[in-house]
Amino acid sequence: MTIPSHSISSVGRRTNLVSNTFRLLGTAVVTSLFLPCSLVLAQQTADNRYPDALPTSGIIGVGVASLPKYQGSDETETKGVAILEYHWANGIFVGGDNNTLIGLQYELPSKVQYGSALGIDVGRKESHSRALAGMGDVERKAVFVSFIRAAITDQFSINSSVQIGSGNEHKGALLKLGAAYAIPLNSSMQVSLNVDSTLANDSYMENYFGVSATQASTSRYRVYKASSGLRDVSVGVRLSYQINHDWSVLAAVSSTSLASAAKDSPLALQANTQQVLFGVTYNLK
Known part of the structure; x- marks a missing residue:
């Protein structure tokens, strides 16, 4: 399943470069909405994380996850999670990765899939951890x-995504790059190895890792200016087992390491965190 203080001159130029890059990516994203076009869910096709996803089908299930309370937290929480994804042959899909609500995907004959979706950035609640007081x-x-996403071989795939609109000012942007390698163990079981990295613009970094003068006066932290750049790198292993035609179980473990300005933030009490997920799913026809 699952990708970072300014100096007045050099860092300012770097920030402008990253910001311009995100603006260009945003333009490309909007343009892609009008290109002609079938579907994949981030965790269910090109990256082979759910190998049995088929056109006009999907899954529904429940699971339990252990994860940090927020990015950089030294506290973990265990909670139940819903697993839902369904897609149609015309390219419309609901559910999936990136907290996706609904989207549209196109597929090229060369096993390249691309598309756009409406998703949710879940934000961060101050009340969720004492460290955020x-x-x-x-x-x-x-x-x-x-x-x-592109399937290079039947087992190896690469993927990328751009997310725009997070943060209190709707200006946060993320660029995610990843690769996955699927290893079939037998007809019912498969292991997937994943590597992902996430870059963030300065607005996103300021919202999630920065500390403003106002926040410094009301919290225990010093003022910190979080610059754009690499937010984190993660590696993971996912195991899926098909019990029968209808039911499957999955288990996933991933480790994430904060990088650059994210790691140096006073909010980053732990730079390396782990996530664990166990789930049971039912195939929808």
């Missing part, structure tokens, strides 16, 4: 996601 909330926001 005085920091205020990062509001939940609807975000626009555009993605492209």
Whole structure:
């Protein structure tokens, strides 16, 4: 399943470069909406994480996950999660990765899939952890996601996505790059190895890792200016087992390492965190 203080001159130029890059990516994303076009869910096709997903089909299920309370937290929480994904042959899909609500995907004969979706950035609640006292909330926001994935071989795939609109000012943007390698163990079981990295613009970094003068006066942290750049790198292993035609179980473990300005933030109490997921799914026809 699952990708970072300014100096006045050099870092300013770097920030402008990254910001311009995100603007260009955003333009490409909007353009892709009008290109002609079938579907994949981020965790269910090109990256082979759910190998049995078929056109006009999907899955529904429940699971339990252990994960950090927020990005960089040294506290973990265990909670139940819903697993839902369904897609149609015309390219429309619901559910999936990036907290996707609904989207549209196109597929090329060369096993390249691309599309766009409406998703949710879940934000961050101050009340969720004592470490966030005085920091205020990062509001939940609807975000626009555009993605492209390519199956290089039957087992190896690469993927990328752009997310725009997160943060209290709707200006946060993420660029995610990843690769996955699927290893069939037998007709019912498969292991998938995944590597992902995430870059963030300065607005996103300021919302999630920065500490403003106002926040410094109400929290235990010093003022910190979080610059754009690499937010984190993660590696993961996912095991899926098909019990029968209808039911499957899955287990996933991933480790994420904060990088650059994210790691140096006073909010990053732990730079390396782990996530664990166990789930049971039912195939929908």
